[in-house]
Amino acid sequence: MASNAQSKTLLVAAFDFGTTYSGYAFSFRFDPNTIQTNRIWYASGRASTFLSLKTPTSVLLNPKGEFDKFGFEAEDKYAALAEDDEHHGWRLFRRFKMVLHSNEHLTKDVTVEDFCGTQMTAFPLFVMSIKYLKEHLLKEVSRQIDRFKETEILYVLTVPAIWDDNAKRFMRDAAIAAGVDSKRLKLALEPECTSIWCETLGKDVKGSVAIKGSQFMVVDLGGGTADISVHQRKPDGTLKEIHKASGGPWGGIYVDENYMKMLNGLFGEEALIDLRKYKTSDYFDVTREFELKKRSFDTDKTKHIIIRISASLWDFAEKYSAKSLHERTASLNMRENSITTRGKDKLKIDAAVVRPWFERPIDLLIQHLKSLLAEPKMKKVRTVILVGGFGESPYVQKKMRNEIPAVRLIVPGDAGLAVVKGAVRFGNNATIVPYRIMKYTYGTRMFDIFDGKKHPNEKQVWLDEKWLVDNCFNVFVRVNEEVGMGQQVTRESTPALKISKTQVYRTTQDNPKYTTDAGCELLGTVQLESSTDIPLQQQVIETTFMFGNTELLVKIKNTTTEKEAYMTFECFK
Known part of the structure; x- marks a missing residue:
């Protein structure tokens, strides 16, 4: 069935449906090694400089409950509606993929909350998201080649290796409901896709993963989870899994949560609620700007970070409390001048305040990696490949190098795209991973x-x-x-x-x-x-x-x- 579908394939397209960001990549059968991604996704408004090769996993529904926008467009339109007080009945959903992680009683009736805390069945949101990515892909392909048929596309949908069978089935069913032919659909495990992609990189990386007999660990550290697998290169060039997949909820969103807790402490929960409700565009600017700071935060080089804070947040805070910033900082048990103002719209935050936001998820990840590497069958594993959006963080990389000095840490360029690009290669040659370890x-x-x-x-x-x-x-x-x-x-x-x-x-x-x-x-x-x-x-x-x-x-x-x-x-x- 798969072989028949593959023989008629014009191109292979892969969807990376992430907790925080999603995207796609594809290659034509006549040139499989030239893998393309969407050129750019961008956010409008004050944060228009926020450019990304992926777009937020956000869905906007109109008052009739119908799909309206996805990604940055969904967040920006909802913010514009809220500015004009016209958002009533509109529903924005963000970061809902985590509902599938470690859900022992997963059903298609599982629910998630929208931006205002109202529950909705999650399954239609997954369907809408995949359908949007599929349609966006088709438009991009149609710009490059005339008169192609959708039936000539082989689709690959990436899933975490640590997910159980029900979560994988949930995603497959969502893709089918989104119009993807089940005979032309493959699921690909995210760490395996990374291993496959690393074969294409420079000699420094390729030499660690492509040599016959080499054993290496892949850590896919995304927004929601860390997904870990261990592979060995077989003499015939294929990959053999030598340890069952493992991982946990140690992704970048937990750093975001710590940041929001600090803002809650400084400005008050009521002020943050009002900012979300009445100045949604400002709220997204605050979160998007922190995303950029989080990606570049480096313990040694970064003495402080400067975050733009909208005047509206200050106004909301003063509405509920007359406390000064100094008094609010003191109430959080922070040392004096660890958080100060820069002008009227910026916060200067000492690196000593930011560092603990990273520590808990990364400490749990490192503890898990140490326990894995201590197992007898892992004694030949001396290379760890780190990918995923959160894996791009200099702090994360430095912490791992310091805490696990016995292994060599490799972070490929465009680490956030390694999974989706590797998924395209997997779609072109699924037999590259002929063995797996049962969980x-x-x-x-x-x-x-x-x-x-x-x-x-x-x-x-x-x-x-x-x-x-x-x-x-x-x-x-x-x-x-x-x-x-x-x-x-x-x-x-x-x-x-x-x-x-x-x-x-x-x-x-x-x-x-x-x-x-x-x-x-x-x-x-x-x-x-x-x-x-x-x-x-x-x-x-x-x-x-x-x-x-x-x-x-x-x-x-x-x-x-x-x-x-x-x-x-x-x-x-």
Whole structure:
């Protein structure tokens, strides 16, 4: 299916749907190594100098609940409406991707808050976002080539490697709902895309990742999460995963939260609420300017940062309190003159105030990296490649170099685009990552013949004139096991009922005995109807797990009737 789609491909397009920023890249099949991105996204208003190769993951809905704008355009239009008090009924959503991280009970009904705190179902927002990126891409491609067909595009959608199967399925379903043909859609793991992209860089980087047998770690540090994987270069040039993906919520948005807490302390929560509500353009200017300062903050070179603060924020603060800036700073237990004014519209903030904003997420990241590198099978890993928007921070880079001196840290140029560019290369050659390490033990629920030597008496049940044991975990693959792309494990069984219900479970345990054990999770149920014309005991059900790709696929087939059914996640019913 994928090979047929690929043979008709004119170009490969990849979407990087990020927590804070999103973008796309593409290359034509006749020139796959020339990868293009959108030339520039820009913000209007006072912060018009804010230029980016990605645009904010922000969606604006009109009062009818219909899609209106995306990215900088969404934020700027909402701000303009608010300035004229015409924003009532309009809804702005920002940074909603994090709802998919570590959500153990993810469903399509999961909700997120808009700019004013009102809840809405998240799934349509993901659909609208992907649809916008797709349409923006098509316009860009149409400028370069005449009479191309959308059916000639192979799409790649990047996802964090640390996400579970439900979150990946959520994104796939959103892309399909956005008009992407499922047969022309691949999901790509973000750290793998980085590894693939680094092969194209200069000798300094390429020499660390392209030499046969080299082992290296990739840290994708974005706005929301750190996504970490470890790879080895095989003799044939392909990549082999040597440690299951890991990571955590240690991205740049946590620095932003600390910055906003300081502003809350200085100006008061009421003043910040009024700024968001009545002077939204000023609010975005404050946050966008800090984004630039955050990216360039360097402990050694930066003695202080200067942030432009709108007069409206001062006015709102004075409305609720007559305290001076000196008094407000003292109430935050900061040393004298650590925060001062520069003119009437700027704050000068000492680097000693800013540094702790970075420390907690980065300290947690470094602690995790140290524990990984201390594992016996990681002893040959001496290179760490750091990418992602937050990975561009000089502070982050210096902290990692100081805290983990035994490894060589490489930060490629345009680190924020490494994932999406690598995703294009992955779309051109998905077989470049033929092996992966399983994050879970997968299997099905089954009956076993009761054996008093290995089964507790309370587990036995009388069924079909024999003693059986229910809820046994039938393991198909184990956690930390290496699997190849397209690797399949098939087991046969006899249907007991007209409608066969195969329950698929997962756990982090290496050797689970029962699906009722602590930590075992029902991932989904596959249903298949058997024939009523043939005795059930004469029919054969094949259960096949297909591993090694970005997504897990489970197929149930009745070999007697040739009927098939595929995995349907329970939370998407």
